[in-house]
Amino acid sequence: MRVTVTVNGEQRRADDVWEGESLLFLLRERLGLPGSKNACEQGECGSCTVYLDDVPVCSCLVAAGQVQDREVRTVEGLAEGDRLDPVQEAFVEAGAVQCGFCTPGLVVAAHDLLDRVPRPSDPEIREALAGNLCRCTGYEKILDAVRLAAARR
Amino acid sequence: MSLTPAELTSSVTGGIGTSPQRPDGNLKVRGEFAYASDLWHEDMIWGSTLRSPHPYARIVSIDLTEALEVPGVYAVLTHEDVPGANLYGLEHKDQPVLAVDVVRYQGEAVALVGADHPETATRAMKRIKVEYEVLEPVVDMETAADDTPLHPGGNLVRHVPIRRGGQAPTADVVVTGRYEVGMQDQAFLGPESGLAVPAEDGGVDLYIATQWLHVDQGQVASALGMPLDKVRLTLSGVGGAFGGREDLSMQVHACMLALHTRKPVKMVYNREESFYGHVHRHPAVLHYEHGATNDGKLVYVKARIFLDGGAYASSTGAVVANAATLGVGPYEVDNVTIDCYGVYTNNPPCGAMRGFGAVQAGFAYESQMDKLADALGMDPVDVRIANAMTEGSVMPTGQVVDSAAPVAQLLKLVKDKPLPPVSTTLDLRSMPGGVSNTTHGEGVVRGIGYAVGIKNVCFSEGYDDYSTARVRVQVINGELVALAHTAACEVGQGLVTIMQQIVRTELGVQRVTILPMDTSIGNGGSTSASRQTYVTGGAVKAACAAVRDKLAKLAGGRDLSEVDLVELLGDDVVDETVEWRHRATEPLDPETGQGNAHVQYGFAAHRAVVDVDVELGLVKVVELDCAQDVGNALNPQAVLGQIQGGSAQGLGLAVMEEIQTSGGKVRNPSFTDYLIPTVLDMPPMSIDVLELADPNAPYGVRGVGEPPTISSTPAIVAAIRAATGLALTRVPVRPEHITGT
Numbered sequence: 066m067r068v069t070v071t072v073n074g075e076q077r078r079a080d081d082v083w084e085g086e087s088l089l090f091l092l093r094e095r096l097g098l099p100g101s102k103n104a105c106e107q108g109e110c111g112s113c114t115v116y117l118d119d120v121p122v123c124s125c126l127v128a129a130g131q132v133q134d135r136e137v138r139t140v141e142g143l144a145e146g147d148r149l150d151p152v153q154e155a156f157v158e159a160g161a162v163q164c165g166f167c168t169p170g171l172v173v174a175a176h177d178l179l180d181r182v183p184r185p186s187d188p189e190i191r192e193a194l195a196g197n198l199c200r201c202t203g204y205e206k207i208l209d210a211v212r213l214a215a216a217r218r
Numbered sequence: 219m220s221l222t223p224a225e226l227t228s229s230v231t232g233g234i235g236t237s238p239q240r241p242d243g244n245l246k247v248r249g250e251f252a253y254a255s256d257l258w259h260e261d262m263i264w265g266s267t268l269r270s271p272h273p274y275a276r277i278v279s280i281d282l283t284e285a286l287e288v289p290g291v292y293a294v295l296t297h298e299d300v301p302g303a304n305l306y307g308l309e310h311k312d313q314p315v316l317a318v319d320v321v322r323y324q325g326e327a328v329a330l331v332g333a334d335h336p337e338t339a340t341r342a343m344k345r346i347k348v349e350y351e352v353l354e355p356v357v358d359m360e361t362a363a364d365d366t367p368l369h370p371g372g373n374l375v376r377h378v379p380i381r382r383g384g385q386a387p388t389a390d391v392v393v394t395g396r397y398e399v400g401m402q403d404q405a406f407l408g409p410e411s412g413l414a415v416p417a418e419d420g421g422v423d424l425y426i427a428t429q430w431l432h433v434d435q436g437q438v439a440s441a442l443g444m445p446l447d448k449v450r451l452t453l454s455g456v457g458g459a460f461g462g463r464e465d466l467s468m469q470v471h472a473c474m475l476a477l478h479t480r481k482p483v484k485m486v487y488n489r490e491e492s493f494y495g496h497v498h499r500h501p502a503v504l505h506y507e508h509g510a511t512n513d514g515k516l517v518y519v520k521a522r523i524f525l526d527g528g529a530y531a532s533s534t535g536a537v538v539a540n541a542a543t544l545g546v547g548p549y550e551v552d553n554v555t556i557d558c559y560g561v562y563t564n565n566p567p568c569g570a571m572r573g574f575g576a577v578q579a580g581f582a583y584e585s586q587m588d589k590l591a592d593a594l595g596m597d598p599v600d601v602r603i604a605n606a607m608t609e610g611s612v613m614p615t616g617q618v619v620d621s622a623a624p625v626a627q628l629l630k631l632v633k634d635k636p637l638p639p640v641s642t643t644l645d646l647r648s649m650p651g652g653v654s655n656t657t658h659g660e661g662v663v664r665g666i667g668y669a670v671g672i673k674n675v676c677f678s679e680g681y682d683d684y685s686t687a688r689v690r691v692q693v694i695n696g697e698l699v700a701l702a703h704t705a706a707c708e709v710g711q712g713l714v715t716i717m718q719q720i721v722r723t724e725l726g727v728q729r730v731t732i733l734p735m736d737t738s739i740g741n742g743g744s745t746s747a748s749r750q751t752y753v754t755g756g757a758v759k760a761a762c763a764a765v766r767d768k769l770a771k772l773a774g775g776r777d778l779s780e781v782d783l784v785e786l787l788g789d790d791v792v793d794e795t796v797e798w799r800h801r802a803t804e805p806l807d808p809e810t811g812q813g814n815a816h817v818q819y820g821f822a823a824h825r826a827v828v829d830v831d832v833e834l835g836l837v838k839v840v841e842l843d844c845a846q847d848v849g850n851a852l853n854p855q856a857v858l859g860q861i862q863g864g865s866a867q868g869l870g871l872a873v874m875e876e877i878q879t880s881g882g883k884v885r886n887p888s889f890t891d892y893l894i895p896t897v898l899d900m901p902p903m904s905i906d907v908l909e910l911a912d913p914n915a916p917y918g919v920r921g922v923g924e925p926p927t928i929s930s931t932p933a934i935v936a937a938i939r940a941a942t943g944l945a946l947t948r949v950p951v952r953p954e955h956i957t958g959t
Contacts, residue, residue: 083335083337085337093256094258097258098249099249099252099253099255099256099258100248100249100250101249102253102255102407102408102457103255103409103486103488104407104408104409104457104489105407105488105489105888105889106488106489107489107888107889107890109489109888109889109890110407110889112407139249140247140248140249141248141249141250143248144248149244149247149248153244153247153248154247156243156247157239157240157243157244157246157247158239160237160855160856160858160859162240162243162246162247163458163710163711163712163859163863164406164407164408164456164457164458164459164709164710165242165243165246165247165251165455165457165710166253166406166407166408166457166458166710167407168246168247169247169249172247188645188647188648190897191647191897191898192647192653192898194897195896195897195898196896197896197897198407198889198894198896199407199897200404200405200406200407200458200460200863200867200894201458201710201859201863202859202862202863202866203859203862203863203864203865203866203895203900203903204862204866204895204896204897204900205858205862205900205902205903206855206858206859206862207897208897
């Protein structure tokens with residue numbers, strides 16, 4: 066099938082998409098946007114989190130065909146040119162990035178949290194990021210990064 | 219004369235001792251860092267692996283006919299297509315690239331498919347007909363050595379005895395215990411993946427996520443029947459490792475498909491396959507007996523330790539040596555009798571995971587120290603301090619600990635920290651069970667526990683452990699720039715940052731480029747055993763010194779600190795490659811386990827504070843504090859990151875993480891059923907970092923990555939025991955262990 070979708074503000078089209086493909090596969094393997102990550106492909110780790118019409122979703126759980134004529138914003142669409150989003154900047158500065166495989170999903174999830182709750186408390190940050198697994202950091206510096214980004218935004 | 223680092227660093231920022239941003243950080247937060255699973259090549263196809271559904275079976279026949287008929291399939295390969303040696307392994311070549319006539323664990327690779335789409339490959343795999351004769355699996359590690367032999371030499375992979383001091387000691391107080399450690403998974407987030415590209419010279423280029431490029435290269439070349447120079451590896455982005463990438467996974471498979479089809483082949487495991495695709499932490503059964511005087515001094519320790527290596531040896535031998543030599547913990551004990559056995563079974567293969575044998579022993583000896591304190595009526599920290607190792611102490615191997623061993627100090631640091639207040643609000647998020655709304659505080663009991671651990675750093679037992687580094691300086695656009703190249707794998711820990719910091723400090727050059735890690739340069743050694751800052755850091759430092767010597771020669775006797783290096787170099791390039799080794803170690807005596815087997819020891823201590831819902835068996839770790847000696851924190855932010863991350867993995871083993879097997883079959887190969895800590899499970903941590911330099915190590919560094927993983931688990935279990943009064947001899951502690959239901 067053919068899928069037409071707006072990704073990071075740009076209209077994109079993919080042909081010969083198999084019906085069983087996920088939005089994650091569409092982004093990574095057909096649209097050249099591998100930023101969203103394939104850590105579990107079963108909706109448990111949050112590494113593939115993207116905005117679908119402004120709502121964060123696990124793109125591995127969305128069928129490619131479901132995004133027809135809709136808007137997707139991925140981690141690649143957060144920076145403006147060379148200027149990182151404050152959340153991205155804070156992740157680098159705070160040491161929240163080690164292997165970085167969880168980072169794209171966490172950046173999108175934290176970006177969404179700060180859009181909804183500009184000054185989140187620690188329990189609010191923890192609750193908002195509870196669907197994103199990280200194996201390297203023990204989360205302490207991810208919390209630091211979100212606090213830092215909140216203070217700057 | 220040569221310049222000294224101090225003369226060169228005055229105007230440079232981001233040298234050692236600071237926390238500059240990691241060079242790959244921006245790419246990683248933008249989603250533009252290329253991990254192994256992100257790779258793409260024009261005209262590439264997808265590889266898939268058919269795996270055994272049985273833990274132990276004879277292969278009667280394999281019929282590929284129908285699979286080959288699926289449109290879009292380019293190749294279906296079996297053991298008959300392995301061009302070279304069909305056996306590989308880190309210590310023993312005992313594992314087939316593809317099974318021949320027997321499978322020894324569930325998930326063992328049997329056949330490969332190359333196809334135009336992952337789904338095509340899946341459909342083709344379903345059409346491969348493998349007839350199995352199912353056999354009774356060997357699954358009990360304590361009896362495996364006397365059970366059906368799974369390999370020609372029998373089921374004992376290695377036995378390490380330790381005999382020190384009197385072998386028939388008596389003591390005022392004796393405590394015994396039997397402890398079990400479940401099978402933990404590394405659960406790195408980036409799945410096993412890579413891209414193999416057939417080359418015009420008949421060789422292959424492999425882009426891969428691994429922990430050790432050169433050992434992969436040797437094993438792949440052997441399996442392909444090719445000389446080393448025809449098998450070239452380049453490190454792609456690695457999504458975590460923690461030991462799970464020391465063994466081969468899809469490396470040979472992707473290369474076989476690429477060479478067979480003459481097309482680039484991408485292989486990416488999904489999470490379920492990843493659970494079958496790499497080795498795990500050895501599950502263990504540990505029998506301990508501690509004897510002490512009435513005032514709490516250890517007289518002797520006896521232990522029998524069993525480690526389940528699963529179907530293939532992997533690094534079981536080295537894990538056995540670690541559990542044995544570190545088996546009494548960071549304590550002075552004159553009389554030691556330890557027998558540690560690693561065995562083959564039909565359980566999933568086990569090998570390296572952060573802590574590497576020291577974790578299993580650590581849970582047991584620290585549980586014993588608490589039991590001893592209880593028997594003596596002593597405070598658990600006091601009994602540890604009464605026996606704490608110091609610099610100059612003698613290990614059970616007879617090796618003298620010849621640099622800082624601040625065990626008592628680390629324990630005091632965590633004990634003296636202020637305790638977190640008991641929650642007075644009814645915020646569910648601070649309760650065991652969280653927003654599941656299982657308690658509002660009723661039935662919740664607080665407990666506090668302590669533990670300390672010891673880990674060897676670098677490779678041991680006489681292994682020739684080294685790294686190779688190349689450093690080059692030149693002038694580009696009027697600016698002095700440096701370039702550093704090694705084959706040492708960056709897996710997320712921040713080695714690339716450390717390398718930049720060292721070059722800045724040593725050469726006074728601000729702009730330092732790190733070349734991609736590949737096999738075009740000499741061996742960098744393994745990214746494991748907490749060794750890369752020590753060994754590759756040492757190699758980069760030595761290469762910089764060689765560059766400085768060359769610069770001094772160019773300056774022809776002028777005082778280099780007065781010389782404009784840009785002018786001095788002009789169009790010249792200074793390019794030096796150095797191989798660097800740490801001090802040599804010795805093998806263990808096979809009868810007594812005596813010998814200077816280890817390079818360096820690292821220590822960490824934890825205090826855990828937990829709230830336990832004793833009615834439901836739910837645990838909330840309220841705070842997890844740590845003190846660790848790191849010798850010299852070259853990058854303080856990265857050091858904290860290692861301590862936090864290592865402690866989190868210890869928390870996982872304490873209360874949630876276990877690959878559960880039944881008759882050799884894995885019951886929970888997913889992140890739905892294999893739970894790792896989330897941000898809600900990890901408590902705040904207060905961390906003290908000591909910097910007591912090791913005079914034998916570059917900059918005095920001490921390996922950081924593993925020690926916190928060792929003491930975190932027993933501290934948390936000790937805290938749960940304190941809250942519940944239960945013995946809790948097995949990790950992970952499950953709710954039913956607490957409720958008895």
